[in-house]
Amino acid sequence: MASKKAGGTTNPNLKIAAGAMVCEDCELIGDITIGSRTVIHPKARIVAESGPVVIGEYNIIEELVTITNSSSTESGNGKVLIIGNNNVFEVGANVQAVRVGDHNVIESKAHVGPKVEIGTGCIVGAGCQITMAEQLADYTVIYGGKCERRIQRERPPAQTLQIDFLTKILPNYHYLKKPNTQPASRTAVKK
Amino acid sequence: MATYADLELVKYLCCCKKKFSVCRLYLCKYCLQLRCTDCTQHEVDTPYCPHCLENMPSGEAKLKKNRCSNCFDCPVCGHTLVTRSTSHTSPSPDDPTKTIAKKMYYMACGFCRWTTRDVGLPDQSVASGSWPILQNPHEQRISSLLENYKIMAQIEKAEHERKKYVSRRSHLYRQDKYGGSAAGLRRKGMSTFSSMSSTESKVPGELEPSVTVDSFEPLPNEYFTEPAALVKTTKLAHRHSVPEFQPTEISKLHPIHKHLLMRKSLRCKECEHNVSKADFNPSSIKFKIQLTAQHHVPEIRILTPSTFTMNKETIVTLTLSNPSVFGMTVSLHPIEDESDTDYCSAKVELPKKELLLAGRDEPSMQMYDDSSQADEFKDDPKVIVFRKGNKIGFVVKVTPVVNEGDVKIQFMMKHEFRNTTAAALQSESKEPEIVWLEHKVYMNLGPIAKKDPNVSQA
Numbered sequence: 149m150a151s152k153k154a155g156g157t158t159n160p161n162l163k164i165a166a167g168a169m170v171c172e173d174c175e176l177i178g179d180i181t182i183g184s185r186t187v188i189h190p191k192a193r194i195v196a197e198s199g200p201v202v203i204g205e206y207n208i209i210e211e212l213v214t215i216t217n218s219s220s221t222e223s224g225n226g227k228v229l230i231i232g233n234n235n236v237f238e239v240g241a242n243v244q245a246v247r248v249g250d251h252n253v254i255e256s257k258a259h260v261g262p263k264v265e266i267g268t269g270c271i272v273g274a275g276c277q278i279t280m281a282e283q284l285a286d287y288t289v290i291y292g293g294k295c296e297r298r299i300q301r302e303r304p305p306a307q308t309l310q311i312d313f314l315t316k317i318l319p320n321y322h323y324l325k326k327p328n329t330q331p332a333s334r335t336a337v338k339k
Numbered sequence: 340m341a342t343y344a345d346l347e348l349v350k351y352l353c354c355c356k357k358k359f360s361v362c363r364l365y366l367c368k369y370c371l372q373l374r375c376t377d378c379t380q381h382e383v384d385t386p387y388c389p390h391c392l393e394n395m396p397s398g399e400a401k402l403k404k405n406r407c408s409n410c411f412d413c414p415v416c417g418h419t420l421v422t423r424s425t426s427h428t429s430p431s432p433d434d435p436t437k438t439i440a441k442k443m444y445y446m447a448c449g450f451c452r453w454t455t456r457d458v459g460l461p462d463q464s465v466a467s468g469s470w471p472i473l474q475n476p477h478e479q480r481i482s483s484l485l486e487n488y489k490i491m492a493q494i495e496k497a498e499h500e501r502k503k504y505v506s507r508r509s510h511l512y513r514q515d516k517y518g519g520s521a522a523g524l525r526r527k528g529m530s531t532f533s534s535m536s537s538t539e540s541k542v543p544g545e546l547e548p549s550v551t552v553d554s555f556e557p558l559p560n561e562y563f564t565e566p567a568a569l570v571k572t573t574k575l576a577h578r579h580s581v582p583e584f585q586p587t588e589i590s591k592l593h594p595i596h597k598h599l600l601m602r603k604s605l606r607c608k609e610c611e612h613n614v615s616k617a618d619f620n621p622s623s624i625k626f627k628i629q630l631t632a633q634h635h636v637p638e639i640r641i642l643t644p645s646t647f648t649m650n651k652e653t654i655v656t657l658t659l660s661n662p663s664v665f666g667m668t669v670s671l672h673p674i675e676d677e678s679d680t681d682y683c684s685a686k687v688e689l690p691k692k693e694l695l696l697a698g699r700d701e702p703s704m705q706m707y708d709d710s711s712q713a714d715e716f717k718d719d720p721k722v723i724v725f726r727k728g729n730k731i732g733f734v735v736k737v738t739p740v741v742n743e744g745d746v747k748i749q750f751m752m753k754h755e756f757r758n759t760t761a762a763a764l765q766s767e768s769k770e771p772e773i774v775w776l777e778h779k780v781y782m783n784l785g786p787i788a789k790k791d792p793n794v795s796q797a
Binding site: 300 | 415416450451452453454456457459569570571589
């Protein structure tokens with residue numbers, strides 16, 4: 149079904165590390181690197197037209213999530229969008245951030261604008277929109293209809309169990325893209 | 340659904356001359372009158388916790404300051420906190436080389452992700468009931484004030500009784516002033532006279548008077564020099580939710596005990612019969628008695644909006660639905676002796692014939708055959724536009740008499756009502772007595788179309 153799209157095995161710039169779960173039915177455009185143990189659900193969309201997107205390890209990218217590298221208006225000129233490790237992008241989230249650190253949760257239908265830099269342990273609540281150019285401090289929680297903010301003490305827990313579960317269950321119902329690089333590529337993820 | 344029913348376009352006149360949409364009204368079976376929330380007596384059945392649904396006698400609830408002891412709200416966003424468990428490993432007391440896993444509990448908010456760990460509250464070893472309660476620093480002062488006011492209330496009451504001894508019964512409410520238990524005072528009854536002499540001497544002098552504050556320290560310089568740390572400061576709502584502490588920093592917020600809610604029953608003020616009484620069990624959504632007008636009075640709605648022009652007859656389609664399981668006859672009449680002339684802004688021509696409505700037949704509502712029904716009732720297609728189950732669509736002709744503003748009409752609706760009260764059943768031979776009820780209906784059909792100068796009047 150997704151083979152019509154630009155993604156699939158036809159994308160020569162797609163690098164999937166061994167151990168990653170990338171469903172066939174998602175749209176991956178441009179130079180994308182996906183770290184091991186990262187799970188990408190069907191119908192997710194990653195657009196790396198203006199610059200490469202590098203996704204780290206142990207991330208969960210759920211259905212209808214859009215991650216766009218919007219660092220430049222011209223294609224191929226932008227900077228690399230680096231997404232760290234242990235992040236969760238919930239259903240329908242739209243992320244155009246400059247950088248995403250580690251242990252963040254972007255909840256359902258949240259919108260992260262193109263000039264936002266997300267640090268570590270942040271939570272962008274369901275439906276919250278951040279559009280201003282800013283650097284989110286570590287452990288910031290944005291919640292509620294008025295996008296209220298709070299600093300929490302601990303980062304959200306890693307979703308290791310959920311990743312284990314998805315790794316077991318997803319292959320039963322979906323075709324997966326084959327990993328084409330060895331886990332050694334993780335060095336590329338780390339700064 | 341609530342917004343669908345609660346449009347406020349079609350209103351019925353309550354017996355107190357106020358207008359309400361039908362879902363806000365009750366029908367007293369005994370007075371056969373519409374009653375609104377102001378015409379009913381509201382009574383507290385029982386306080387209960389909306390989260391754990393535990394019933395609490397009102398005395399106990401008062402003692403616990405109307406809060407649940409087991410359930411908590413998030414102090415940051417107000418959502419209910421949920422208990423989470425984690426396993427915590429610690430060295431075994433018997434053998435230091437081994438570790439034992441122990442379940443520890445903490446509370447977290449599912450909405451803003453606040454946890455009890457955020458404010459440094461240690462995890463608890465039991466799931467509920469062991470969370471520390473903060474001591475109010477002013478508790479002594481408050482209790483001494485309360486005590487004093489109770490005595491004051493007692494004295495006042497006793498004096499009042501002495502003056503108006505004859506008409507004592509009408510002043511029962513006065514007894515509960517300042518929270519002095521009314522029931523307790525009543526039980527004492529006449530003994531208040533004798534106890535008065537001893538309490539009277541106790542009041543003055545014992546209470547430490549409040550100290551007037553007339554100068555404040557100026558704000559520290561940091562308030563002007565440091566950037567405002569908005570993410571760490573509490574908002575006004577946070578402070579108001581804990582009036583006894585009013586913390587200024589987010590890190591000092593503690594979980595808030597959940598407020599109890601009230602199950603209430605409504606009683607007709609005229610005949611004192613219940614019009615609404617909920618089931619005793621808070622987890623049940625059923626009612627023992629529910630006489631909301633929506634279940635007994637046919638409901639009129641506007642089918643589609645129409646365009647109105649002044650002095651031009653417009654056909655408006657209204658729907659009428661029968662909430663009862665029996666067939667119903669409805670007739671519409673103009674209101675002749677109208678004192679409320681301000682309301683009406685249009686002339687209305689109502690159907691002259693009686694409108695017959697089929698009963699509400701819940702199981703077969705999905706698969707009604709319209710065509711057979713129309714034959715059954717011999718409908719006049721000029722009046723009845725459609726018929727479906729217990730609902731009909733009928734037309735009225737509306738002629739606005741104003742040139743701007745909303746088109747408003749009023750009429751009287753007469754409908755059959757099967758009186759199934761015990762009194763009515765006894766008088767007749769087991770057959771429910773059929774009575775005719777009259778309600779005044781007020782409708783707002785929408786605004787008059789603005790005259791567009793570019794369009795020639797056709």
